Amino acid sequence: MKKFFVFLAAMGIMAFSAQYVSAENKTQNDQQTEQATPADSFVNEAETLAEETEEAGIPLHQALKTKFIEGGVGFMAAIIACLILGLAIAIERILYLNLSTVNHKKLLNKFEAALEEGGIEAAKELCFNTRGPIASIFYQGLLRYDEGIENVEKAVVSYGSVKNNEMEKGLTWLSLFIAMSTNLGFLGTVLGMIEAFDAIQKAGDISPNVVAGGMKVALITTVGGLIVALILQVFYNYILSKIDSLTNEMEDASISFIDILVKHNEK
Numbered sequence: 001m002k003k004f005f006v007f008l009a010a011m012g013i014m015a016f017s018a019q020y021v022s023a024e025n026k027t028q029n030d031q032q033t034e035q036a037t038p039a040d041s042f043v044n045e046a047e048t049l050a051e052e053t054e055e056a057g058i059p060l061h062q063a064l065k066t067k068f069i070e071g072g073v074g075f076m077a078a079i080i081a082c083l084i085l086g087l088a089i090a091i092e093r094i095l096y097l098n099l100s101t102v103n104h105k106k107l108l109n110k111f112e113a114a115l116e117e118g119g120i121e122a123a124k125e126l127c128f129n130t131r132g133p134i135a136s137i138f139y140q141g142l143l144r145y146d147e148g149i150e151n152v153e154k155a156v157v158s159y160g161s162v163k164n165n166e167m168e169k170g171l172t173w174l175s176l177f178i179a180m181s182t183n184l185g186f187l188g189t190v191l192g193m194i195e196a197f198d199a200i201q202k203a204g205d206i207s208p209n210v211v212a213g214g215m216k217v218a219l220i221t222t223v224g225g226l227i228v229a230l231i232l233q234v235f236y237n238y239i240l241s242k243i244d245s246l247t248n249e250m251e252d253a254s255i256s257f258i259d260i261l262v263k264h265n266e267k
Helices: 002-017 020-034 038-057 060-070 073-100 104-128 133-143 149-167 171-203 208-266
Strands: none
Touching: 073 149, 073 171, 073 208, 104 133, 104 208, 133 149, 133 208, 149 208, 171 208
16 A cells, blocks of 8 residues: 555656746746846736636646746745645554454454353453454554463553554654654755745845745745645544544553453453
8 A cells, every 4th residue: 555655756756847847937937027128018918817717717737737837846845745645554554443443342342251161261262353452552562461460461551552653653754754854844944045046146236026936936935835734734643633542542452451361250
């Protein structure tokens, strides 16, 4: 599944990068507009107004492509790559955690019934054939049943930590992509401002046409980076809440598991 998401990420980057040629043509047209004589300024303004009127009927995906190109292919492609890779990790973690979720109360009831009817071996078979970290912890504890309840409890605690680390796998990378998307947006902002000030220095004035190009890059990259960070942050917090819920269930079930074994020994 991870290879599939990586493939999607590569295809997404290639698709957006394919717009680079059209972006160059658009840049050349903009430069020609800026170099027009004052006599032609009224004509250019009229054409610009007409284009803005037509933009109301442009599909959303086409408008997003336009903003992507205007923000700079390099920076925006890096931000989109953070989004795609971050979503791949988030979706993989969500699927893993959902598949790991079981009704621990029903599992405890089945475990107690199997223990009463078939003994330790039947309980082992039940835990081995049940998905999820709770059943795996029970199974590891039952493997040390002959060594005493204390060793069973130690095994449950140790293996519980292992399963908790497995649930948190990949979150470091997800938090990295959140930070990278934000920082890339801010970096694009800084470079866009530098570009705007360079244009002012070359032109010798602070006219809107001179500053607009660099400011547009600055604002679009910032917005793109923040949007990606917000999306990934929602998934990150959901995954953390899911892990906390599973951890609480594991601790509760482990305590009940030890109690059931103690009662079984007293019989």
